Amino acid sequence: MKVLVPVKRVIDYNVKARVKADGSGVDLANVKMSMNPFDEIAVEEAIRLKEKGAVEEIVVVSIGVKQAQETLRTALAMGADRAILVVAADDVHTDIEPLAVAKILAKVVEEEAPKMVILGKQAIDNDMNATGQMLAALLGWGQATFASEVVVEGEAAKVTREVDGGLQTIEVKLPAIVTTDLRLNEPRYASLPNIMKAKKKPLEEKTADDYGVDVTPRLSVVKTEEPQGRSAGIKVGSVDELVAKLKEAGVV
Amino acid sequence: MGSAEALGKDAAAHQKLKMLRERLESDIVTADADIVARYSTDWHGDVTSSALAVLRPRATEEVAQAVRACAELGIGIVPQGGRTGLALGAIPDAPETQVVLSLERMNRIRSLDPADFTAVVEAGMVLEAFKEEVAAQGLFFPLALGAQGSCQLGGNVSTNAGGVNVLRYGMTRELVLGLEVVLPDGRVLDGLSRLRKDNRGLDLKQLFIGAEGTLGIVTAVSVKLMPAPEKVATALLALDSLEDVIELYRRARQQCCDLMSAFEFMPPLAFALAKEGIPDLALPLEPGHEAYALVEISGSGFVDTDVLMERFLELSMGDGLVRDGVVAQSQAQARSIWLVREGMNEGQARRGKHLRTDLSVPLSRLADFVTEAENSIADSLPGAICVSYGHVGDGNVHLNVLPVPDATEPVDDQICRAKAVLNEVLDRYDGSISAEHGLGRLKAMDFGARVPAVQRDLLEAIKRAIDPNLTMNPRCQIVLN
Numbered sequence: 180m181k182v183l184v185p186v187k188r189v190i191d192y193n194v195k196a197r198v199k200a201d202g203s204g205v206d207l208a209n210v211k212m213s214m215n216p217f218d219e220i221a222v223e224e225a226i227r228l229k230e231k232g233a234v235e236e237i238v239v240v241s242i243g244v245k246q247a248q249e250t251l252r253t254a255l256a257m258g259a260d261r262a263i264l265v266v267a268a269d270d271v272h273t274d275i276e277p278l279a280v281a282k283i284l285a286k287v288v289e290e291e292a293p294k295m296v297i298l299g300k301q302a303i304d305n306d307m308n309a310t311g312q313m314l315a316a317l318l319g320w321g322q323a324t325f326a327s328e329v330v331v332e333g334e335a336a337k338v339t340r341e342v343d344g345g346l347q348t349i350e351v352k353l354p355a356i357v358t359t360d361l362r363l364n365e366p367r368y369a370s371l372p373n374i375m376k377a378k379k380k381p382l383e384e385k386t387a388d389d390y391g392v393d394v395t396p397r398l399s400v401v402k403t404e405e406p407q408g409r410s411a412g413i414k415v416g417s418v419d420e421l422v423a424k425l426k427e428a429g430v431v
Numbered sequence: 432m433g434s435a436e437a438l439g440k441d442a443a444a445h446q447k448l449k450m451l452r453e454r455l456e457s458d459i460v461t462a463d464a465d466i467v468a469r470y471s472t473d474w475h476g477d478v479t480s481s482a483l484a485v486l487r488p489r490a491t492e493e494v495a496q497a498v499r500a501c502a503e504l505g506i507g508i509v510p511q512g513g514r515t516g517l518a519l520g521a522i523p524d525a526p527e528t529q530v531v532l533s534l535e536r537m538n539r540i541r542s543l544d545p546a547d548f549t550a551v552v553e554a555g556m557v558l559e560a561f562k563e564e565v566a567a568q569g570l571f572f573p574l575a576l577g578a579q580g581s582c583q584l585g586g587n588v589s590t591n592a593g594g595v596n597v598l599r600y601g602m603t604r605e606l607v608l609g610l611e612v613v614l615p616d617g618r619v620l621d622g623l624s625r626l627r628k629d630n631r632g633l634d635l636k637q638l639f640i641g642a643e644g645t646l647g648i649v650t651a652v653s654v655k656l657m658p659a660p661e662k663v664a665t666a667l668l669a670l671d672s673l674e675d676v677i678e679l680y681r682r683a684r685q686q687c688c689d690l691m692s693a694f695e696f697m698p699p700l701a702f703a704l705a706k707e708g709i710p711d712l713a714l715p716l717e718p719g720h721e722a723y724a725l726v727e728i729s730g731s732g733f734v735d736t737d738v739l740m741e742r743f744l745e746l747s748m749g750d751g752l753v754r755d756g757v758v759a760q761s762q763a764q765a766r767s768i769w770l771v772r773e774g775m776n777e778g779q780a781r782r783g784k785h786l787r788t789d790l791s792v793p794l795s796r797l798a799d800f801v802t803e804a805e806n807s808i809a810d811s812l813p814g815a816i817c818v819s820y821g822h823v824g825d826g827n828v829h830l831n832v833l834p835v836p837d838a839t840e841p842v843d844d845q846i847c848r849a850k851a852v853l854n855e856v857l858d859r860y861d862g863s864i865s866a867e868h869g870l871g872r873l874k875a876m877d878f879g880a881r882v883p884a885v886q887r888d889l890l891e892a893i894k895r896a897i898d899p900n901l902t903m904n905p906r907c908q909i910v911l912n
């Protein structure tokens with residue numbers, strides 16, 4: 180079967196994000212960008228399914244600015260077979276909203292006819308946690324979100340989900356949407372030989388217009404603020420003083 | 432506290448301690464046995480000694496007072512930073528006649544000036560904390576070493592620390608613009624210049640950089656800052672031999688536009704040791720190769736370091752010099768690659784007491800040296816394990832020897848023999864017994880046996896001119912009393 184894996188280019192997880200002076204968002208100029216970590220897990224899972232023989236072809240797709248082709252090359256270097264870049268913005272600061280992404284993905288699914296779409300449960304830049312669910316609704320497919328284990332058995336997938344109370348195992352009929360949680364797997368490194376090979380793998384370039392999807396934002400950002408810094412701690416001289424301070428703070 | 436600290440101190444020591452307390456503020460002097468023991472133990476826990484007391488002043492004037500008090504009482508002073516030094520320079524050697532003077536309470540940034548690209552910082556500030564403060568201003572302090580979470584700027588200056596970015600930014604000496612130093616008689620040398628150019632005669636600060644606390648106590652440092660590298664490309668590569676690693680380094684010098692910031696090499700055992708040090712570390716590469724290189728390219732502005740790295744590696748993969756490798760695709764992966772290098776240290780420490788060295792030879796002779804030295808160790812200590820790694824670009828190798836386990840010969844004797852064997856080979860290669868860790872008390876004797884007479888005379892004259900009573904870090908670097 181064929182698997183489609185959408186990947187998003189986001190600010191690197193380890194970069195300390197800074198808010199733009201005008202409060203309109205996070206400053207992304209000259210900032211290290213990487214693949215959304217949950218998408219890395221999605222790519223890895225697809226590759227593992229392929230290595231187990233459950234998958235024949237892995238197609239990765241990224242929607243955003245032209246530079247997202249670097250993210251696609253990373254996915255290809257990890258082991259995906261081919262890539263589709265959907266250019267939908269010029270400015271790195273433009274975030275394509277989940278609904279627009281889901282609509283474009285729905286069209287890609289129509290064309291590619293994969294049996295499964297594996298995506299990250301959320302992107303670490305805006306933490307929406309919505310694209311997978313919206314895509315499932317648009318396609319009318321089943322969904323297995325927050326996956327920590329995926330087993331393909333014939334025409335169905337058994338997926339273990341991380342839910343509040345523990346783990347839940349469900350079975351979804353294929354085709355289906357799977358969204359990945361952190362503990363699903365540990366993504367591999369892109370090896371040097373594979374990075375070289377990835378340069379020769381096909382990367383098709385499209386635009387949002389090609390799919391007839393309007394990506395104009397529906398949400399507007401009112402304000403972006405840095406989280407409040409932690410206030411400095413104090414040193415206490417004795418247990419008595421500690422207890423007194425805790426009482427003062429109303430915690431004991 | 433009284434009884435715990437009185438234990439084991441003879442009457443004379445007790446008297447000295449009492450007089451010291453009379454001269455200094457009470458919360459500066461500690462003789463609590465637990466605390467003294469902690470400040471008298473080296474990083475590996477291999478060596479412990481004891482001090483009369485630990486002094487923890489909070490300001491330059493308090494350091495000066497403490498130094499004057501010790502001078503009056505004839506008490507030796509061991510200046511101490513983060514105690515990560517690997518040459519026993521910060522650990523007292525004469526039980527109960529020396530005090531440890533720790534700079535840890537002097538840990539503030541006095542000024543940070545982005546327009547000048549300079550900062551003035553107190554000696555006790557932990558390197559990593561300083562780097563973080565600097566980074567928050569969009570700037571960069573390039574000194575980087577495995578101990579950066581604990582070592583202090585004063586310690587870095589006093590050892591002229593090197594680390595992984597030397598090939599791009601130089602050793603600590605190249606980063607220092609000025610120093611404030613409390614001299615052995617308690618006077619304060621105020622030399623916190625922020626000038627990049629200053630040729631007014633002899634450059635006195637150079638004497639204190641790398642002095643390992645033998646000429647005075649560094650209380651504050653004025654340093655150069657750099658623009659923060661916005662882009663970093665990190666690769667871990669597998670090669671067939673150390674010769675090949677050195678060949679790759681030569682190519683990198685030519686092909687990476689002088690943007691290379693680190694080039695480390697590691698032995699076949701690196702991965703196993705890293706795993707022992709950090710058990711849940713996911714290895715970036717398959718083990719089983721003869722040599723590994725960690726390469727980092729960094730830059731800012733309109734350069735694409737990823738492209739540079741890939742082009743460079745493409746060529747060397749093409750002709751087979753590089754066998755395999757990974758290029759970090761995120762900072763998390765870059766961090767994990769560095770953890771292999773750092774985990775190696777941790778892993779060696781866990782294997783117990785062993786010989787640690789810090790040698791340098793001309794780069795062109797590095798591979799021959801390592802081969803010959805390892806062969807000599809194999810001959811004289813069959814079963815011992817050599818772990819050779821280091822900063823290739825600087826011709827700097829840590830050729831460590833893990834003793835034969837369960838041998839009848841005691842570990843200390845094996846270490847001693849291994850050291851003699853290595854030093855003999857090293858002398859034939861015109862190498863240095865201390866590339867970056869200093870001499871301390873560990874290598875003072877070995878150095879004394881090798882240093883040419885004229886050089887020794889000058890060193891002694893300088894020491895006696897500045898510290899005539901030989902109370903400042905006695906028997907560190909040079910043994911005169």
Ligand SMILES: Cc1cc2nc3c(=O)[nH]c(=O)nc-3n(C[C@H](O)[C@H](O)[C@H](O)COP(=O)(O)OP(=O)(O)OC[C@H]3O[C@@H](n4cnc5c(N)ncnc54)[C@H](O)[C@@H]3O)c2cc1C
Binds near residue numbers: 513594643645
């Ligand atoms: C895991 C690990 C990795 C390391 N990697 C490197 C490396 O890559 N490169 C490298 O060069 N070193 C390395 N080191 C060695 C060590 O970290 C450095 O030598 C460091 O500069 C020591 O700083 P410190 O504050 O711990 O000094 P300490 O160990 O406390 O002292 C070192 C010497 O400096 C003197 N001293 C300290 N502070 C002052 C002061 N304020 N005034 C006067 N004298 C003072 C002490 O008396 C002593 O002689 C490493 C050590 C470890 C444990």
Ligand SMILES: Cc1cc2nc3c(=O)[nH]c(=O)nc-3n(C[C@H](O)[C@H](O)[C@H](O)COP(=O)(O)OP(=O)(O)OC[C@H]3O[C@@H](n4cnc5c(N)ncnc54)[C@H](O)[C@@H]3O)c2cc1C
């Ligand atoms: C047109 C021009 C441009 C210049 N531009 C610069 C510049 O950009 N930057 C800069 O720094 N300088 C500059 N200078 C100054 C000068 O060129 C430098 O100071 C240069 O290093 C002096 O070298 P010299 O061999 O001429 O030394 P001299 O003038 O012969 O001597 C200079 C000093 O060094 C001592 N000295 C010379 N040789 C030795 C030795 N072998 N051992 C011990 N002591 C010695 C002398 O006793 C004297 O004190 C410039 C000079 C001129 C005329």
